[in-house]
Amino acid sequence: MAAEHTDTDAFRGAxxxxxxxxxxxxxxxxxxxxxxxxxxxAGATFRDCDLSGVRIVASAVAxxxxxxxxxxxxxxxxxxxxxxxxxxELDRRHPERVRLRAVRTADDVRAMWDTLERLWADxxxxxxxxPEAARHQRVDDEWSFVETLRHLVFATDVWVGRLIRDEASPxxxxxxxxxxxxxxxxxxxxxxxxxxxxxxxxxxxxxDRRRRVREVVAAVTDAELAETRTAALTPExxxxxxxxxxxxxxxxxxHCEHRRFAVRDLTLIEARSA
Numbered sequence: 016m017a018a019e020h021t022d023t024d025a026f027r028g029a030x031x032x033x034x035x036x037x038x039x040x041x042x043x044x045x046x047x048x049x050x051x052x053x054x055x056x057a058g059a060t061f062r063d064c065d066l067s068g069v070r071i072v073a074s075a076v077a078x079x080x081x082x083x084x085x086x087x088x089x090x091x092x093x094x095x096x097x098x099x100x101x102x103x104e105l106d107r108r109h110p111e112r113v114r115l116r117a118v119r120t121a122d123d124v125r126a127m128w129d130t131l132e133r134l135w136a137d138x139x140x141x142x143x144x145x146p147e148a149a150r151h152q153r154v155d156d157e158w159s160f161v162e163t164l165r166h167l168v169f170a171t172d173v174w175v176g177r178l179i180r181d182e183a184s185p186x187x188x189x190x191x192x193x194x195x196x197x198x199x200x201x202x203x204x205x206x207x208x209x210x211x212x213x214x215x216x217x218x219x220x221x222x223d224r225r226r227r228v229r230e231v232v233a234a235v236t237d238a239e240l241a242e243t244r245t246a247a248l249t250p251e252x253x254x255x256x257x258x259x260x261x262x263x264x265x266x267x268x269x270h271c272e273h274r275r276f277a278v279r280d281l282t283l284i285e286a287r288s289a
Contacts, residue, residue, distance in 0.1 A: 043195065060156070105275075115264075115271050121237045124263050128232045131270045132225065138274055139218065141281055149288065150214045154280040158191075161214050163277045164221045165191035169206070170269040171224040174262040175231055178244045178255075187220055192249065200250040228266060235259065 067088060089098045106113050111130055118127050142150055142160050150160045158166060169190030176185025186204040189212050201208045240260030247254045257265075 109271075109275050111271055112275075115267055118264060118267065121235050121240060124235060124240070124260075124267070125232050127267050128228060131267065131274070132229070134274060135225070135270065138277060138281070142214075142277075145281075145284065145288070147214055149284050152284055154283050157276065157280060160277055160281065161212070161217050162191055163273050164217050165189055165212075166193075167269060167273060168217075168220050168224050171228060171266060173248055174257075174266050174269075175224075175228055177246050177248055178257060178262050179231055179259055180227075181244070181246065187224075189217060189220055196249070196251065203250055232263065235263070 089096055090101065091097070111127075111134060114127055114130060118124055151162075153159045153162075168187055169192050172185040172187060172190055176182045184205065186206055188205055188207045189210055190206050191208075192201055192204075192206060196208075198208055240258065240263070242259050243256050244259060244262065245254065245256040
């Protein structure tokens, strides 16, 4: 049985030469400043990792795929800065991203939410043409369509329920927090990470959370966008303070970007089913 190393600094500064780490799994590991030379990483997956400043030199990168979190920072390939090209292409494919960046006023927020509601209505209809199993199917181990909806429930509970509406216990048990959330922290929030709900159950909660956002967005004023809200969010995040406008922009961005990922994966699932 493979050894497991937890909460250890025994490998700080260690050197691995001619080592077989095939199938090894690294979670919440600090590899800051690590160097990899003549290492076979073919087929490796880096998920929820900070790769800022990483350099890949004289290496085979055939079929390399990068999905950036937030799209911030430069990306340079063979001394060519492709950052603007990637951003422009994403904007061309998903023009709602452009409108999202232009959100400033309460009316902007309302217009953007209306756009996202329409887009999500189309996406939900598309998903509902698939069999139940397909809606739970993961592509490249990304969240399934059902899991994506569950995450948006959680995001709404954080930024609207907890912060804007100041609800003491806003979290629905079917919400899905970020993947680095511990089971203990999720349980403290009343979230069941082991739940395997049906699409119908999840889409009903998702509809309720969209209703809550709709109510907040309909009533918010320009003055309220600048008001700061403070609350204890999750055990990992602790107490945070954010303007209402920022809270709403996070909700808009979450619904915008996760829909993009969902549409990408639905396209692959549909192609496989054809």
